[in-house]
Amino acid sequence: MTDLNSVKALTFDVFGTVVDWRSSVSAEVAAFLQRHNVDADAGMFTDRWRREGYAGGMRLVRDGTLPFQTADQLHRRMLDMLLEEHGITADDAEVAELNRAWHRLHPWIDSPGGLQRLKSRFVVSTLSNGNVELLVNMAKFGSLPWDCVLSAELTGAFKPEPQCYQNAAKLLGCESREVMMVAAHQADLLAAAQTGMRTAFVPRPREAGPNFPADLTPDPSFDIIATDFHHLAAQLGC
Amino acid sequence: MTDLNSVKALTFDVFGTVVDWRSSVSAEVAAFLQRHNVDADAGMFTDRWRREGYAGGMRLVRDGTLPFQTADQLHRRMLDMLLEEHGITADDAEVAELNRAWHRLHPWIDSPGGLQRLKSRFVVSTLSNGNVELLVNMAKFGSLPWDCVLSAELTGAFKPEPQCYQNAAKLLGCESREVMMVAAHQADLLAAAQTGMRTAFVPRPREAGPNFPADLTPDPSFDIIATDFHHLAAQLGC
DSSP states (O other), rough: OOOOOTOOEEOOOOOOEEHHHHHHHHHHHHHHHHHHOOOOOOOHHHHHIIIIIIIHHHHHHHHSSSSOOOOHHHHHHHHHHHHHHHTTTOOOHHHHHGGGGGGGEEEOOHHHHHHHHHHHHHHHEEESSSOOOOOHHHHHTTTOSSSSEEEETTSSSSSTSSSHHHHHHHHTTOOGGGGEEEESSSHHHHHHHTTEEEEEEEETTTOTTTOOOOOOSOOOSSSSSSSHHHHHHHTTEE | OOOOOOOOOOEOOTTTTEEEEHHHHHHHHHHHHHTTTTEEEEOHHHHHHIIIIIIIHHHHHHHTTTTOOOOHHHHHHHHHHHHHHOOOOOOOHHHHHHHHGSSSEEEOTTTHHHHHHHTTEEEEEEEEEOOOOHHHHHHHHOOOOOEEEGGGGGGGTTTTHHHHHHHHHTTTTGGGGGEEEEESOOHHHHHHHHHTTTEEEEEOOTTTOOOOOOSSSSOTTTTOOSHHHHHHHTTTTT
């Protein structure tokens, strides 16, 4: 196993790793659909919002079809499409408010306490494709005690582009090997490792709901595998 | 008086406004000088480090004499010059440790509690010429509960360049008029106001020590004048 004594900072993927986006957003979508008397499945609406709007939108940015934009903008673009598809007309303020559901995501039960514990020994920072405003609002909503809020927005490119990880290490004043990426997503960790970062895999099997089971067989290269943030803290001696 | 109900976020100057750099750094300088048997005034050493190294260094970056670099790098550049001038030879680890004295600055007595109070209603963020690493370490050292750590480093230009203020508002998802700059330095506030930000002047008369009395007569344009962060919180309804 790699020597982890040099690790000074932990950078966290956020959507899915720290917060439960699906149940949080589904609840707001369900209330919105009911208000507009639309009989549609809020979970499936949310899944498409996430998969086609956010993940799909980032792919369009990566291949140059769309210019770089924030997660908020990608979410709004897809939300407008979904509303049109469902024949829903709503005023801009109400749509903007629903779009901000992504700022109000409930943490997994272990996240606030686990981060507080890790923070006693390490710098704990976000490293998310979410934009800074979204991450700041989410931290206030969910009492996430970040030392620093870093985002792909600061580089104008989304993870897994290497500059996202490299820029985070630089801003934190660390060599890449002094930073550990923490994520529930293996591709994110593998890309971080490519830049020299350490890796901690924290699977969140319920992240994407019943229709999209997570890949829980960890790549053998990860430095740490933990069941939650307390387990991660224990393995890191906190 | 300007309507302040639209303010959503407060951005803080840090050195001098939130923390007492002079007494913190002087104490580390005094110990260093004593260790090296050098009879020199630690306060004056610190004043020159700050005035010629940091403020002077930023001027050299602004006029293009030096490339953009972090506050840590500007501090180290001046520290090396001061050590040579005083005939002090020290190994790199010891000099690097002294340079990090700027990461270990004690907050003014009202800063942690006042920020916590302001945080209940507003996003509270740094907006400092200090680099991100320095600000993150300082926050951990002094228990400063920032929601976000923003720095001139993110724009590659130092305050009072307008892009520093504009970029902060953008990252926080705010119009400039929704952001209030908080500083003990009038030039910082006047530059923020030029970009449309609101302003709060919190004079810190002891900041620069006995040799450099602060300019305490506030410009009449400031939206708020407060004696400390609790007084600021009270005026903002926290």
